[in-house]
Every structure is written in structure tokens, then in C-alpha cells.
Amino acid sequence: MDGATTQWDWKIIRAGEFRLDGGSMFGIIPKALWSRWAGADEANRVRLQTNCLLLEDGAGHLVLIETGYGNKFDAKNRSIFALEDRWIGPALAEVGIDCASITDVVLTHLHFDHAGGLTHLMADSSEAVPTFPNATIHCQRREWEDALANRSTMSKTYLRDHLDPVTDQMKFIEGEGEPVPGIVVMPAPGHTWGQQAVMFQDAQGQVVFAGDVMPTANHVGLPANMGYDMEPYTNMCTKRDLLARAAAEGxxxxxxxxxxxAVVRVECVDGVQGGYRLIPATG
Ligand SMILES: [Zn+2]
Structure with a gap:
């Protein structure tokens, strides 16, 4: 099938809720503002979801975009991040999908809350094994190299037990590419240097999953970048370009x-900080 005209059936798979420090999530935004937008729990954390996408083209490709945080964290980390007792394996089983039937996994970047589900622990075992044994796994070469070198301001987000077991399944992209016919990726730097956005078409038009460029609706303002971003200014520029194109091209x-x-359209608004408003849309 010609990639340019592939119309995907897709759905969001929620792979588990977690919480991160609100100050880190909103960078330079004062707590007086972000706590009004997102709320804060007793530990100053905000609620987050791991939204993954499952895509089917009817031509033999069953594609997963992102994998969530997985099932390998110990009790201490589960508590720090308030990890819901849920991960991508059971989340896919709920919709009748066997992990072995996934043909491709596309990742925006390799932080723990995106790549954690690539491997999992079997019952009564401490060895991490691939969750999607028959899939080709796609990310930017730069992202993989940064992850293995642990080039990050966060020392515990690129975790080798998420990555080493799937080394032989990896296929790398450099810059723009089409890792699966009808799924286009393009660089989206800022949060990490090697982050990529993932784009595809459905019957209603273009859908774009841009990873942590704009993780929640409360990050629509251009100054709302994360303390976790390697380059917040670069992320702001990437977000500005993404919002402008999304508004112009629907x-x-x-x-x-x-x-x-989690599915939104973008509207230009004069006089509003950042200049854009998000309108909930249907998947
Ligand atoms: Zn993330």
C-alpha cells in the first residue's frame, strides 16, 4: 500500500497513570499558576497518564507508539512515582491484542515512561525479557546513542534493563523517515536531542503524536516547558512550530x-499567552 495514502485505524491505549513533581513538570512556571491548572497532591506531584497508540492498517502492520513505564519498578520507585498497577501488556490484552502480534514499535524517545514497556519481568523472575518479541523497534539513532551513554540531566531515566534486551530488534532512523509505510517521523528536539514526532493519517486527516514536546494540555503556553527538558528553549521552538502547523493544517x-x-485540535487566539488554544477532538 502506498504510504502516503494509508488510512490507519487507531486507538489510545492507556498504559498506566503516574505522578511527577509539578515544579519539574512546569519548569519556570510559578506554582501559583501550575497548581491551579493541574492540581498538586500532598507530595507536590501532578497526575499524568502514559498514552500509547495502537495502529492497524489492514495490510498486516500492527503498530504500537510508545510503551509506558512497564512492570519492572520496585516498591520504592512505584511509590515515588505513584505508579498505577498497570502496564502495556495487560492494557493491550484488554483490547484483545497479544504482544507477540505487534509488528512494529515506534518510540518518540527512550525515557523510562516511554521505553519501560519494551521489556518486562515474567512472574518469579528478575530477568527482563522483550515484551514484543516479533516487533521491529524504531527510534532515532541519536536517541539510542544518548540513552546508552546516559547523556541526560536525569541519571535514572535511561535504564539499561529497558534497552539492552531489545538491542537486536532496534532499527534506527536519522532525521525524517518513514519507518513503517504510512507512518512518518520527524525530529522534535528539545526534551531530548533525539526525540521524534510521529505522524499518520486516518479517515479524518492527519494525526500527530509529538511525545514530550507538549505532554499535557496545560503545556500549550510557549513558556510551559519542563525542567526535565535537555534544552527548554529548543523545546519551546519545536512546540511553537508544531502548534503553528497544527492550527494551519487542521x-x-x-x-x-x-x-x-488527549486528542486535541489547535486554534490561534490573539492576545492569549502563547497564542494557541486546544480544543478537545475525537480520535
Ligand atoms: Zn515522558
Missing amino acids: WRLVLDHEPGS
């Missing part, structure tokens, strides 16, 4: 960590 965006309505 894209639907899927927000990776939005716990509420």
Missing part, C-alpha cells in the same frame, strides 16, 4: 501524558 494532536482529553 492536525489533531495526541498528548502523551494528558490524563484527560
Whole structure:
């Protein structure tokens, strides 16, 4: 099938809720503002979801975009991040999908809350094994190299037990590419240097999943970048370009960590900080 005309059937698979420090999630935004937008729990954390996408083209490709945090964290880390007792394996089983039938996994980047589900622990075992044994796994070569070198301000987000067991399944992209016919990726730097956005078409038009460029609807303002971003200014520029194109070309965006309505359209608004407003849309 010609990639340019592939119309995908897709759905959001929620691979588990978690919480991160609100100050880190909103960078330079004062708590007086972000706590009004997102709420804060007793530990100053905000609620987040791991939204993954399952795509089917009817021509033999069953594609997963992102994998969530997986099932390998110990009790201490589960508590720090308030990890819901849920991960991508059971989440796919709920919709009748066997992990062995996934043909391709596309990752925006390799932080723990995106790549953690690539491997999992079997019952009564401490060895991490591939979750999608028959899949080709796609990410940017730069992202993989940065992950293996642990080039990050966060020392514990690129975790080798998420990555080493799938080394032989990896296929790398450099810059723009089409890792699966009808799924286009393009660089989206800022959060990491090697992050990529993932784009595809459905019957309604273009859908774009841009990873942590704009993790929740509360990050629509241009100054709302994360303390976790390697280059916040670069992320702001990437986000500005993404919002401008989404508004001009009628894209639907899927927000990776939005716990509420994760599919949105973008509207220009004069006089509003950042200049854009998100309108909930249907998948
Ligand atoms: Zn993330």
C-alpha cells in the first residue's frame, strides 16, 4: 500500500497513570499558576497518564507508539512515582491484542515512561525479557546513542534493563523517515536531542503524536516547558512550530501524558499567552 495514502485505524491505549513533581513538570512556571491548572497532591506531584497508540492498517502492520513505564519498578520507585498497577501488556490484552502480534514499535524517545514497556519481568523472575518479541523497534539513532551513554540531566531515566534486551530488534532512523509505510517521523528536539514526532493519517486527516514536546494540555503556553527538558528553549521552538502547523493544517494532536482529553485540535487566539488554544477532538 502506498504510504502516503494509508488510512490507519487507531486507538489510545492507556498504559498506566503516574505522578511527577509539578515544579519539574512546569519548569519556570510559578506554582501559583501550575497548581491551579493541574492540581498538586500532598507530595507536590501532578497526575499524568502514559498514552500509547495502537495502529492497524489492514495490510498486516500492527503498530504500537510508545510503551509506558512497564512492570519492572520496585516498591520504592512505584511509590515515588505513584505508579498505577498497570502496564502495556495487560492494557493491550484488554483490547484483545497479544504482544507477540505487534509488528512494529515506534518510540518518540527512550525515557523510562516511554521505553519501560519494551521489556518486562515474567512472574518469579528478575530477568527482563522483550515484551514484543516479533516487533521491529524504531527510534532515532541519536536517541539510542544518548540513552546508552546516559547523556541526560536525569541519571535514572535511561535504564539499561529497558534497552539492552531489545538491542537486536532496534532499527534506527536519522532525521525524517518513514519507518513503517504510512507512518512518518520527524525530529522534535528539545526534551531530548533525539526525540521524534510521529505522524499518520486516518479517515479524518492527519494525526500527530509529538511525545514530550507538549505532554499535557496545560503545556500549550510557549513558556510551559519542563525542567526535565535537555534544552527548554529548543523545546519551546519545536512546540511553537508544531502548534503553528497544527492550527494551519487542521492536525489533531495526541498528548502523551494528558490524563484527560488527549486528542486535541489547535486554534490561534490573539492576545492569549502563547497564542494557541486546544480544543478537545475525537480520535
Ligand atoms: Zn515522558
